[in-house]
Structures are given as C-alpha cells and as structure tokens.
Amino acid sequence: MEKSFQFNLLESGVQLSPEHKELLMKWGLDRSLSKHKFNFDQPxxxxxxxxxxxxxxxxxxxxxxxxxxxxxxxxxxxxxxxCNNTTLDLFNVLKEGSIAPVRPDGSINGCFPDKFQDVNCETELHMALLNEDSDQYCLFSDEDRNEFLFRLFQLVVIGGSLCQYENLLQPYLDVTKQLYKSLVSVYKNKSENNKLMVSSSVFEVKEVSSEDGESFFPASSWKDEHVQTVCYVIVDPEKRHVTILTNKHIPFW
Structure with a gap:
C-alpha cells in the first residue's frame, strides 16, 4: 500500500537580502517567483x-x-x-577562451538583438543560455544544463518580460548563490576530508494534467508554456522538508 504523506506549511517567500530583492524587482521576477517550504510526516x-x-x-x-x-x-x-555543485565554478567558462561572453573585468558582451524561445536576447550571455546555434552555447554541456545551479542562474539572467539586464556578471552570480544556499542542504563528508556535499534531491515538475488530459501547471495551458515558467521540488529527506520554487512567466502584452 502506498504511503499517504501529510504536509504542513513552514514558510513562504523568497529569503534574500534587501539588495538582492531589489535586483529581482529590476529583473522582473519579484511578482512571479515564489517559494513555499513544507515539512512532511514520515520517512x-x-x-x-x-x-x-x-x-x-x-x-x-x-x-x-x-x-x-x-x-x-x-x-x-x-x-x-x-545537484552536485557547492561552488560557482560551473560558470568559470563564461570568462575563458576566445568565445567567452564575459570579459575579464566581468562586463558582459553585447550582441545584435534577436529573439530565441520567446526571449529578447541582447547579450552573448543570453546566447550561451538560449541560442543552440551560437558559438557560446557550447560552453555548457547537457550535463551542466541539467544542474539545478545552472537552472537558477538561467532563471535570474533571463528574468521576466520587463527585465532590465545587467552589464556585469557578478550580480547574477550573487543572487544565484544566495538562492541556491536558501534551497539546498549540504553536509561535510568525513570520508572525503570533510568535503561539502549536497544532500537535497531536486526534481523539475514539467506538467500536471487532469483527467481530460489538459495541462494546468506549471503553465495554465500549452499556450502559456515558456522557458521561464518552471516548478522545482527540492527534497531534504533527513529533515523531512520539501521546498517548492515556482516561476510563472507574465507576458508584457
């Protein structure tokens, strides 16, 4: 017989510093990004x-x-x-090599404006994230793109429909780091010289549908599907905590 888990809400809201919350507002994510944390009643x-x-x-x-x-x-x-990363080393490639979208001083290279996956792309950083035909896209492997840390980075860089993009990389890294730390649990692995390891498991909910086959979450219908409409479930079995991070893209028009 399958278990029937019970859940109780512990907290709601994205826990960030006032400075980082201002950045979410600048990037058009302050109204769309939500976080809910629950506990559950059994192993x-x-x-x-x-x-x-x-x-x-x-x-x-x-x-x-x-x-x-x-x-x-x-x-x-x-x-x-x-969910293997405990540092931001994944993003070092953004400053390395001749096709790097970010200069050594941290400034982001601009590019001819274009649109990919219904996102206005104005920098080479956007190309690295969204344009599969760009030189910069190959900087990240499929394995990299499946990392939860990468998904959070992409979420804040692309932002919402009214996003005001940054000229420098560092604000994106700072907010990504704080989001990640607020969502996953880590521990020291004594068998590997106290190396930090992530104990959380992360899942992306792609589609929730009803008996008639119509999808209603995370996108309310197929017409509302967007690269920025996402739902992540972060599970910490040891603490019996589960966190749900969602973002629903809100079109400008």
Whole structure:
C-alpha cells in the first residue's frame, strides 16, 4: 500500500537580502517567483519519489499555496535534476577562451538583438543560455544544463518580460548563490576530508494534467508554456522538508 504523506506549511517567500530583492524587482521576477517550504510526516526514500510528488501536489496545504486547489490531478510529469555543485565554478567558462561572453573585468558582451524561445536576447550571455546555434552555447554541456545551479542562474539572467539586464556578471552570480544556499542542504563528508556535499534531491515538475488530459501547471495551458515558467521540488529527506520554487512567466502584452 502506498504511503499517504501529510504536509504542513513552514514558510513562504523568497529569503534574500534587501539588495538582492531589489535586483529581482529590476529583473522582473519579484511578482512571479515564489517559494513555499513544507515539512512532511514520515520517512521518504528516493524510490518513493513518484508517490511523494503526487501526494505533495494533491495536498490541500500545497495546492492552496500553488493556486491549484480543487483541481483534479491525474498525471504528473517530472524529471530529476543533478545537484552536485557547492561552488560557482560551473560558470568559470563564461570568462575563458576566445568565445567567452564575459570579459575579464566581468562586463558582459553585447550582441545584435534577436529573439530565441520567446526571449529578447541582447547579450552573448543570453546566447550561451538560449541560442543552440551560437558559438557560446557550447560552453555548457547537457550535463551542466541539467544542474539545478545552472537552472537558477538561467532563471535570474533571463528574468521576466520587463527585465532590465545587467552589464556585469557578478550580480547574477550573487543572487544565484544566495538562492541556491536558501534551497539546498549540504553536509561535510568525513570520508572525503570533510568535503561539502549536497544532500537535497531536486526534481523539475514539467506538467500536471487532469483527467481530460489538459495541462494546468506549471503553465495554465500549452499556450502559456515558456522557458521561464518552471516548478522545482527540492527534497531534504533527513529533515523531512520539501521546498517548492515556482516561476510563472507574465507576458508584457
């Protein structure tokens, strides 16, 4: 018999410094980005993750927080992300080599404006994230792009529909770091000279649909699908905590 997990809301809201919250506002993410943290009532093994996520999204406390209360959840598509990074070294490539989108002083190279995945791209950093045909795109492997840290970085760089882009890389790195630290748990691995390791498991919820097959979350319908409309579930089995980070793209027009 499958477990029926119970969830209680612990806290809501993105925990960042006032300076970093101002940056979220500048990037058009202050109204769309949300975070909800819950505890759950019994042990959970990773092999139970499918049942866990179904229980999570069907929970009255969770569905009310996500704005999907009362909707009939029949099918959930999700995928596991890797979460191996404890530093920002993943992004060193942005300053290395002849095709680096960022100069040694940290300033971001501009480019001819274009649009990819319904995002206005005005810098080579955007090209590295979104344009598969650009030279800069190859700086990150598929494995890199599957890292939760990379997903957070992409989220803040692209921002919302009214995003005011940065000229320097560092603000993006600073906010990515603080978001990441607020979402994942780490521990010291004594067998590897107290090396910091991530103990959280992260999953991206791709689609939640009802009995008629219509998807209603994270995007309210297929017409609302966007690279910036995302839902991440971060599970800490040891503490029995689960955090849901969502962002819903709000079109300008």
């Amino acid at each position: 959970m093994q990773i092999y139970e993750i499918e049942n866990f996520i179904y229980s999570l999204l069907r929970s009255q406390a969770v569905s009310a927080s996500l704005g999907v209360a009362g909707l009939d959840i029949v099918k959930v598509k999700f995928e596991k992300l890797t």
